[in-house]
Amino acid sequence: MLSTRFTADGSFSLHSDRFAEGFHSSGGALQEANSKFVLPAQLDRFPSGCCLRVLDVCFGLGYNTAALMAALPNAGGPRLECWGLELDRSPLRLALAEPRFIDLWPKHVVAALGAVATDGYWQDSLRQHSVQMLWGDARQELQNLPKDLQLDLILLDAFSPGKCPQLWSEEFLQSLASLLAPGGRLLTYCRAAAVRNSLRHAGLELRSLLPKAGEKSEWSSGTLALCSKDRDQTPPETGPGWCGLSVMEEEHLQTRAGVPYRDPSGTDLAASILKRRQQEQALSYRPSTSAWQRKWGLLRQA
Numbered sequence: 001m002l003s004t005r006f007t008a009d010g011s012f013s014l015h016s017d018r019f020a021e022g023f024h025s026s027g028g029a030l031q032e033a034n035s036k037f038v039l040p041a042q043l044d045r046f047p048s049g050c051c052l053r054v055l056d057v058c059f060g061l062g063y064n065t066a067a068l069m070a071a072l073p074n075a076g077g078p079r080l081e082c083w084g085l086e087l088d089r090s091p092l093r094l095a096l097a098e099p100r101f102i103d104l105w106p107k108h109v110v111a112a113l114g115a116v117a118t119d120g121y122w123q124d125s126l127r128q129h130s131v132q133m134l135w136g137d138a139r140q141e142l143q144n145l146p147k148d149l150q151l152d153l154i155l156l157d158a159f160s161p162g163k164c165p166q167l168w169s170e171e172f173l174q175s176l177a178s179l180l181a182p183g184g185r186l187l188t189y190c191r192a193a194a195v196r197n198s199l200r201h202a203g204l205e206l207r208s209l210l211p212k213a214g215e216k217s218e219w220s221s222g223t224l225a226l227c228s229k230d231r232d233q234t235p236p237e238t239g240p241g242w243c244g245l246s247v248m249e250e251e252h253l254q255t256r257a258g259v260p261y262r263d264p265s266g267t268d269l270a271a272s273i274l275k276r277r278q279q280e281q282a283l284s285y286r287p288s289t290s291a292w293q294r295k296w297g298l299l300r301q302a
């Protein structure tokens, strides 16, 4: 069951009863798409004529792909090849029935969202943009992406690890990381230690998304994971809206919160993945996360 709501920036969003969670932070669905996905992606790295390959994991209402398309130049930008993974067709349908959602986007973006909702595919020969949906469980659908695909951007926007651990497991994140091109980036709102550790285990370099201006109490608004397979190029330490992990964040990864979610078969239910992790945490010699929180004065944000 999905219920509709408007976020603080006036943009339309949904709440899922099944996952007991909102689709976006209450601060703003559009604001989140722009600050956590579009800005740190640095689209100006992709010049005219080159190909920008993007995977939107958990397409939902389509905010992240739509905001990315809207941010690309109207003419003379990169060719966009985008794939969307999503279990449920209804969030996009509900969004397209809401005039205030439609009003957020340029015409070609609305056309793209409309076409993928009905046909699962959209192509614009003028801009040379395409969007292809793969409907189903992202863990299985990942195997239906083109062979040898090398992605420039992965936008990972699943429900939180506690609610949807299937899409934050060591194995799933490893599969996503293996799809990144040298210099490619995985972006997520998630700053969980378990997720960051899994991204690091997958060979990616971690950066922290900076909290929104004025949100002093927050220590990070997400994670940028860089693929540095290209040894000649040292990945940048800072960029727009992101910087290296602080000492506090590095220490967080050493605590019990850093124990990864595991889903060896790629088919486990959330409850089994959570139980397996609890058992591993109980046997772990890692320092407790509450001691880390006390040390850094974070107990109220736990």
Ligand SMILES: C[S@@+](CC[C@H](N)C(=O)[O-])C[C@H]1O[C@@H](n2cnc3c(N)ncnc32)[C@H](O)[C@@H]1O
Pocket: 022, 023, 024, 057, 058, 059, 060, 061, 062, 063, 064, 085, 086, 087, 088, 091, 136, 137, 138, 139, 157, 158, 159, 164, 166, 167
């Ligand atoms: C936080 S919402 C995504 C918000 C979305 N990025 C947007 O801009 O609206 C999470 C989405 O994950 C989808 N989802 C949940 N489990 C999934 C799975 N195993 N595979 C693919 N999608 C899944 C839900 O249907 C929901 O649309």
